[in-house]
Structure formats: C-alpha cells, structure tokens
Amino acid sequence: MIKKVSGIELLKKNFISVEVKFIDFFEKGEPRWPSEKHDYLRNHHQSLDQFFPATISWDKLKFHGLPENILDAAHLAYDAFQRGEEYN
Numbered sequence: 001m002i003k004k005v006s007g008i009e010l011l012k013k014n015f016i017s018v019e020v021k022f023i024d025f026f027e028k029g030e031p032r033w034p035s036e037k038h039d040y041l042r043n044h045h046q047s048l049d050q051f052f053p054a055t056i057s058w059d060k061l062k063f064h065g066l067p068e069n070i071l072d073a074a075h076l077a078y079d080a081f082q083r084g085e086e087y088n
Contacts, residue, residue: 006084007053014077014087015041022070041074
C-alpha cells in the first residue's frame with residue numbers, strides 16, 4: 001500500500017522535486033553550512049518547520065536569491081501542495 005504524503009511533508013517533498021530538477025544550479029552554489037556539499041533550495045526560503053499547513057503562504061516563505069525559472073517551479077510546487085498534490 002502506498003502511503004500518501006500530506007501537510008508540511010508534502011511541501012518538503014515538492015520542494016525536493018524542484019531542487020532535483022535544477023540540481024546543476026544548486027551544485028554550483030556555495031554551501032551555507034560546513035556540513036553541506038553545495039547549495040540547497042531550503043537555503044532560499046524560511047524554514048518550513050515553523051509553519052503549520054493552515055498558516056503557511058507563498059509570501060511567508062520569503063523566497064530570495066533564485067533565478068526566475070526556479071522561483072516559478074517552486075511556486076508551482078507550492079500550488080500543488082495547496083491542492084494536496086505532489087509536484088513532478
């Protein structure tokens with residue numbers, strides 16, 4: 001049986017899909033922390049752990065430092081989360 005992901009975990013999964021899609025961009029970026037090997041999408045928005053699914057919004061995520069094509073993909077991933085869907 002396949003377990004459906006929901007809530008903030010769904011948003012995290014959707015954002016990982018965006019990161020994978022643009023991995024070349026992130027691999028070229030500087031790591032934020034010593035334990036990281038390269039940049040990650042999570043370094044460009046507010047921590048998801050501070051939100052509940054009912055209180056999160058695109059504006060509250062405060063994305064920054066990304067090219068328009070990655071921002072567009074992240075917004076589509078967020079929209080899919082709002083509909084309870086996975087982003088591919």
